[in-house]
Amino acid sequence: xxxxxxxxxxxxxxxxxxxxxxxxxxxxxxxxxxxxxxxxxxxxxxxxxxxxxxxxxxxxxxxxxxxxxxxxxxxxxxxxxxxxxxxxxxxxxxxxxxxxxxxxxxxxxxxxxx
Amino acid sequence: xxxxxxxxxxxxxxxxxxxxxxxxxxxxxxxxxxxxxxxxxxxxxxxxxxxxxxxxxxxxxxxxxxxxxxxxxxxxxxxxxxxxxxxxxxxxxxxxxxxxxxxxxxxxxxxxxx
Numbered sequence: 001x002x003x004x005x006x007x008x009x010x011x012x013x014x015x016x017x018x019x020x021x022x023x024x025x026x027x028x029x030x031x032x033x034x035x036x037x038x039x040x041x042x043x044x045x046x047x048x049x050x051x052x053x054x055x056x057x058x059x060x061x062x063x064x065x066x067x068x069x070x071x072x073x074x075x076x077x078x079x080x081x082x083x084x085x086x087x088x089x090x091x092x093x094x095x096x097x098x099x100x101x102x103x104x105x106x107x108x109x110x111x112x113x114x
Numbered sequence: 115x116x117x118x119x120x121x122x123x124x125x126x127x128x129x130x131x132x133x134x135x136x137x138x139x140x141x142x143x144x145x146x147x148x149x150x151x152x153x154x155x156x157x158x159x160x161x162x163x164x165x166x167x168x169x170x171x172x173x174x175x176x177x178x179x180x181x182x183x184x185x186x187x188x189x190x191x192x193x194x195x196x197x198x199x200x201x202x203x204x205x206x207x208x209x210x211x212x213x214x215x216x217x218x219x220x221x222x223x224x225x226x227x228x
Contacts, residue, residue: 004156036219043118043205044157044219090156101147101170102217104156 002027002093006105013081014113021076021108023091033074034092034102035065044090050074061085086112116140118220120206126226127196134192135223139208146189147217148181151203163189196227 003026013019025031032051036044048059055067065076074091088109092102119138127133139146145164149157160179162170165186174180178196183189193200203224207217 034216041224043120043221044207046216046218049216092156101159101162101173102149102157103159106154106156 002103004105008108010109012111019078019081023074025093032094035076036090038088083112120220132194137206138188143208145209147207149205198227201227
């Protein structure tokens with residue numbers, strides 16, 4: 001069974017500081033990995049995805065993530081956080097067999113302090 | 115805007131009543147997914163359609179939950195005899211038929227059962 005662990009429920013970062021959100025996954029085959037962001041009361045917006053190839057993937061809004069197979073991790077990073085980045089971030093794993101349902105982590109709430 | 119739309123955005127109902135939610139996917143997307151998100155959790159997969167065929171429904175939470183996609187376009191999710199535990203955000207997503215699929219989410223319907 002596939003699963004995702006996001007060990008940090010909340011993270012507070014000062015505006016302008018760097019950010020890293022952790023994600024560990026469990027999946028029996030080659031995983032497809034995603035990061036989504038959810039603002040209060042809103043649906044999920046895709047930040048970036050990894051299917052294959054270069055293990056460092058670039059996304060929207062200046063985010064990037066690195067796939068590390070040996071560590072079963074897909075951590076999200078941003079070099080300089082803006083106040084508008086405050087939101088909840090979800091890591092998800094899926095596969096490519098037939099159809100692909102996504103399994104999500106419980107999310108990490110990012111708070112940005114002035 | 116040609117994204118995924120959901121209606122209504124909010125629904126308050128009394129315990130025991132039936133509710134129905136609608137999802138309109140991105141027009142060229144063949145696949146449609148329903149998820150439920152409770153407070154403090156990531157989205158949880160419920161069911162999946164490819165065109166009008168419901169290919170996976172074993173994860174629907176109980177026999178009170180049902181979904182349809184009669185013409186392979188919009189979909190409805192119905193909850194009969196609602197319970198307070200059904201209070202949650204119900205999210206719809208759609209994707210193309212391509213193997214390497216990305217799911218695009220709608221804004222969700224927030225249900226409150228009193």
